[in-house]
Amino acid sequence: MTEVQGVSVHLQACAKTFPDGTRALEAVSLDVARGETMVFLGPSGCGKTTTLRIIAGLERPDAGGRVLFDGEDVTHLPIERRKVGMVFQSYALFPNMSVAENIGYSLKIRGIDRAERAARVAELMALTGIGGLENRSIDQLSGGQRQRVALARAVAMRPRVLLLDEPLTALDASLRERLRAELNRLLRSLGITAVYVTHDQAEAMALGDRIVVMRSGAIAQIGTPREIYFEPANRFVAEFVGAANILEAEAGEGFLALRGGRLPIGGSAKAVKGNVVAMVRPEAVTFVAPEGALLTGRVETVSFIGDRLRCTVVGVSERPLSIDAPNTISVSPGDQVGLSIDPDAVRLFPKESA
Amino acid sequence: MMKTRILFGLQLVFTLLVAAFLIVPALLSMVAGVTVNYFRGIRSGVTLDWIGQVWTLYADTIGRSFEVALATLLVTLLIGIPAAYALHRRGGRFSRVVEEIITLPIAIPGLATALALILTYGGFGDFRRSWLFILAGHVIFTLPFMVRAVMAVFATIDVKTLDESAASLGASPWRRFRDVIVPNAKPGVLAGALMVVTLSLGEFNLTWMLHTPLTKTLPVGLADSYASMRLEIASAYTLIFFVMIIPLLVAMQMIGDSTRLMTGRKS
Numbered sequence: 053m054t055e056v057q058g059v060s061v062h063l064q065a066c067a068k069t070f071p072d073g074t075r076a077l078e079a080v081s082l083d084v085a086r087g088e089t090m091v092f093l094g095p096s097g098c099g100k101t102t103t104l105r106i107i108a109g110l111e112r113p114d115a116g117g118r119v120l121f122d123g124e125d126v127t128h129l130p131i132e133r134r135k136v137g138m139v140f141q142s143y144a145l146f147p148n149m150s151v152a153e154n155i156g157y158s159l160k161i162r163g164i165d166r167a168e169r170a171a172r173v174a175e176l177m178a179l180t181g182i183g184g185l186e187n188r189s190i191d192q193l194s195g196g197q198r199q200r201v202a203l204a205r206a207v208a209m210r211p212r213v214l215l216l217d218e219p220l221t222a223l224d225a226s227l228r229e230r231l232r233a234e235l236n237r238l239l240r241s242l243g244i245t246a247v248y249v250t251h252d253q254a255e256a257m258a259l260g261d262r263i264v265v266m267r268s269g270a271i272a273q274i275g276t277p278r279e280i281y282f283e284p285a286n287r288f289v290a291e292f293v294g295a296a297n298i299l300e301a302e303a304g305e306g307f308l309a310l311r312g313g314r315l316p317i318g319g320s321a322k323a324v325k326g327n328v329v330a331m332v333r334p335e336a337v338t339f340v341a342p343e344g345a346l347l348t349g350r351v352e353t354v355s356f357i358g359d360r361l362r363c364t365v366v367g368v369s370e371r372p373l374s375i376d377a378p379n380t381i382s383v384s385p386g387d388q389v390g391l392s393i394d395p396d397a398v399r400l401f402p403k404e405s406a
Numbered sequence: 407m408m409k410t411r412i413l414f415g416l417q418l419v420f421t422l423l424v425a426a427f428l429i430v431p432a433l434l435s436m437v438a439g440v441t442v443n444y445f446r447g448i449r450s451g452v453t454l455d456w457i458g459q460v461w462t463l464y465a466d467t468i469g470r471s472f473e474v475a476l477a478t479l480l481v482t483l484l485i486g487i488p489a490a491y492a493l494h495r496r497g498g499r500f501s502r503v504v505e506e507i508i509t510l511p512i513a514i515p516g517l518a519t520a521l522a523l524i525l526t527y528g529g530f531g532d533f534r535r536s537w538l539f540i541l542a543g544h545v546i547f548t549l550p551f552m553v554r555a556v557m558a559v560f561a562t563i564d565v566k567t568l569d570e571s572a573a574s575l576g577a578s579p580w581r582r583f584r585d586v587i588v589p590n591a592k593p594g595v596l597a598g599a600l601m602v603v604t605l606s607l608g609e610f611n612l613t614w615m616l617h618t619p620l621t622k623t624l625p626v627g628l629a630d631s632y633a634s635m636r637l638e639i640a641s642a643y644t645l646i647f648f649v650m651i652i653p654l655l656v657a658m659q660m661i662g663d664s665t666r667l668m669t670g671r672k673s
């Protein structure tokens with residue numbers, strides 16, 4: 053990894069109410085460390101883009117909100133003076149300029165002379181793998197090439213923070229996967245502070261040093277991909293990120309009392325009593341012999357999805373339990389099965405956090 | 407099969423008839439301009455004398471018409487592009503009302519507009535007597551065409567995001583306008599420009615009311631010659647007007663086609 057570039061970003065109580073009265077964002081506070089890639093993840097309309105635009109300077113937060121870059125208050129700086137790089141979902145490349153002119157535009161604005169500009173543009177084009185396209189016009193580029201031009205253009209002047217709003221959403225699935233890996237490599241090698249908006253959880257996991265999960269204008273959880281996945285703060289995060297079995301049950305004595313038997317719970321959860329909501333990931337459940345198993349049920353469906361089997365088992369809890377099993381075992385619908393769940397993989401939420 | 411062919415034939419004949427109905431008078435008029443004696447017909451001989459006479463009598467009106475047209479173009483560019491951008495960016499009811507208001511001079515008779523101008527500014531003698539008075543009338547009349555042509559292009563491209571991305575790259579509002587907004591509005595600007603020049607060159611109603619004997623434009627001179635000169639001179643005058651205006655119309659058509667191609671490819 054090269055030296056870390058860019059600034060830390062601090063949002064302080066940034067709320068946003070649009071002129072038409074739409075409350076897009078509750079007062080949100082968060083920190084993005086220098087060189088960190090922070091991903092904003094959440095369903096459509098939860099305020100991801102609005103937050104990104106506040107960091108960019110394209111929206112002003114409501115009174116009381118502040119945006120700080122490395123401690124410097126930039127709340128009232130317009131975007132053109134914030135020195136941020138931005139990749140728009142539609143890329144917003146300039147149709148009246150060639151590829152090289154697009155990439156070099158920010159350098160031209162800063163009065164960098166032609167030779168130096170050309171050198172930097174060439175370097176960026178090599179870095180993003182679009183060498184040789186400098187004189188193409190924008191409408192002669194494929195979607196993937198446009199994405200790379202947009203990225204090269206955004207990082208050309210070494211921005212203090214790179215902001216990306218669903219940069220891969222416009223591409224088809226296989227290209228998206230490839231570009232995601234490329235983007236990841238690029239973000240790491242630039243060592244730049246980046247804020248990345250997506251509603252695709254796989255993208256969030258793959259790219260984020262940390263993830264901010266948002267829900268209706270507020271932060272539901274901030275954490276590393278592992279924390280978000282294994283220790284979701286509430287039911288919303290658990291269900292939004294990855295697949296989750298939600299169990300509503302009575303807890304006591306280190307067990308959850310389920311319809312299909314008793315489910316041991318571990319760690320700090322042991323002390324909990326009363327009505328709880330618990331979460332178990334499908335891959336944390338394993339099939340065991342029904343004899344002597346603590347939990348039993350009946351297989352309802354089995355679908356082979358290549359790398360694994362996705363099964364549902366009824367009779368364990370109120371709702372059918374989803375289970376991801378290795379693709380080597382053989383189960384079929386109707387089988388009576390025993391289930392074993394690692395106590396540490398059971399996560400409890402307070403009931404009210406629906 | 408047979409039926410469609412007959413239908414096609416009928417349509418063709420109809421189209422040709424309509425075209426002939428419109429074109430024949432124009433052709434006759436132009437031919438008259440180079441005929442020695444119109445009443446004796448083309449057999450009397452072909453001559454460029456009439457054209458020569460028109461030139462000596464009315465060269466100043468031709469020059470003035472071009473002057474006014476170019477000045478009108480300049481003013482409508484300077485006002486029209488920023489206005490179109492502002493209206494597009496602002497949107498909403500306010501913009502629509504403004505758009506309607508600037509479009510009004512197309513709908514109301516030129517004579518009425520001219521009268522209003524004379525009532526309001528007639529007292530400013532120097533202004534009233536100069537060609538700038540005619541310029542003012544032409545700008546009022548042609549501005550909506552420029553504004554609408556440019557706005558039509560803005561409606562097909564995402565100018566807001568283009569502007570934001572230029573801003574994120576460090577460009578000031580003026581640079582964004584110059585480097586990104588105007589170049590991408592080019593098809594509309596071109597179409598609007600040709601429209602403005604063509605309309606200004608041919609404008610009669612307004613100009614007739616606004617002109618003074620010293621500020622005649624070509625169409626006003628044309629009316630003059632119809633009223634007071636030999637038919638051949640008036641026709642030669644028409645011929646000159648055609649020669650000037652046809653290339654503009656052709657160019658307009660070509661630009662129309664190319665922008666349609668461009669926007670067609672985008673959608």
Ligand SMILES: Nc1ncnc2c1ncn2[C@@H]1O[C@H](COP(=O)(O)OP(=O)(O)OP(=O)(O)O)[C@@H](O)[C@H]1O
Pocket residue numbers: 070071072074075076094095096097098099100101102103251
């Ligand atoms: N300019 C605006 N005026 C009024 N309301 C707006 C404006 N921009 C966004 N909103 C509203 O604010 C809320 C948050 O929008 P935002 O674009 O931030 O969502 P998002 O999380 O980016 O969603 P998506 O995944 O669909 O892009 C939405 O309800 C949206 O309708």
Ligand SMILES: [Mg+2]
Pocket residue numbers: 100101102
């Ligand atoms: Mg969005």
